[in-house]
Amino acid sequence: MPAAEQSVPFRWDLITPDQLGTLLGGTNPPDLWFLDDLVACAGKVIARSGNGNLVFVGRSLDSMFDLLGGALADTRDERAPRRLPLSFQRPGAWTGRQWRPRSLTAAERAQARRVLTTAGVTPHGLARAQRAVTFVDVVDRGSTFTELFDLLSSWIDDEREPWPVIRRKLRFVGVTSRTKTSPNTYRWQHHAAWTRHLPARAVTNVSLHPIVWSYFGDHQTKLTRSFRPDQWLAEVPGPERDEQTRQALAQAAALVAYGRSRAGRHTLARAIGREPALAQPWLRTLVTELNS
Structure with missing residues (x-):
């Protein structure tokens, strides 16, 4: 069985991009047409994270991660975001009117735990951490968060770590497609039974323009392959280096550069500042850092 580091699809480190070499040579300047919506959404995600360490699930929000x-x-309290590239898509069958994916095998569950460990998420760590872990992903019906919660819950039980403590260290922020709100608006968390096991504010949403949401979730060229359960136990080949991937890499690098720029940090700080959570000391401190 390959180690988690061998099976997780490779992704370039764009914060210290020594691996890029000449990969960006000859690429076109990327069109960041979605930037305003992305920054506004990212500011809300931070503000609603409950001061948790951000862990981006899958690939859909790689642009927000970048x-x-x-x-x-360069923030002082080491709150750099992490990636958890797991996808839970797999074959299944219809049971009545409900689609049920096949159960994960024992080997797949063990490997998923190893991948979580590489992302800094373990029952032992959660029980003793000073700060919560906040998982972030695009959400339609919430199936990925449901699978992730079930995986963590069974692991916590197996390790016999204290659930009353850990339940206060788990948060989930779903990025949803923006719709007109009404009393009949579908809210995925109201249909996911597991959310009742967490504090009321531990599961929240941030809306994103539907065109941008669809672009990130369905159409954007990603730098890594999808990492589904049938691939968790296999050694993954190296990254693609075709023209589409190189152009996607240029886009990702431009987002990192914008985030590091004075203008980018100030724009993000303004987006955070519009949120009621700014009353919390940790968030005011972060905004001050971004503006400094």
């Missing part, structure tokens, strides 16, 4: 990776790179 933007915040640049903006938060």
Whole structure:
């Protein structure tokens, strides 16, 4: 069985980009047409994170990971975001009117735990951490968060770590497609039974313009391959280096650079400053750092 580091798809480190070499040579200047919406959404994600360490699930919000990776790179309290590249998509069958994916095998569950460990998430660590872990992903029906919670819950039980303590260290922020709100608006967390096991404010949403949401979730060229359960136990080949991937790399690098720039940090600080959570000392401190 390959170690988690061998099976997780490779992604370039764009904060200290020594690996890029000449990969960006000849690429076109990227069109960051979504930047305003992305920064506004990222500011809300931070403000609603409950001061947790951000962990981006899957690949859909890689652009937010890159933007915040640049903006938060030099903050004093080491709140740089992390990636958890797991995808839970796999074959299944219809049971009545409900789609049920096949169960994860014991080997797949063990490997998923190893991948979580490389992202700094373990039951032992959660029980003793001073700061919560906040998982972030695009959400439609919430199936990925449901799978992730079930995986963590069974692991916590197996390790016999204290659930009453850990439940206060878990947060989930879903980035949803913006719609007109009404009493009949579908809210995924109201249909996910597991959310009742967490404090009321531990599961929250941030909306994003539907065109931008669809671009990130369905159409954007990603730097890594999808990492589904059938691939968790295999050694993953190296990264693609075709023209589309190189152009996606240029886009990702530009987002990191914008996040690190004075203008990018100030714009992010303004987005955070519009949130009611600014009354909390940790968030005011972060805004001051971004503006300094």
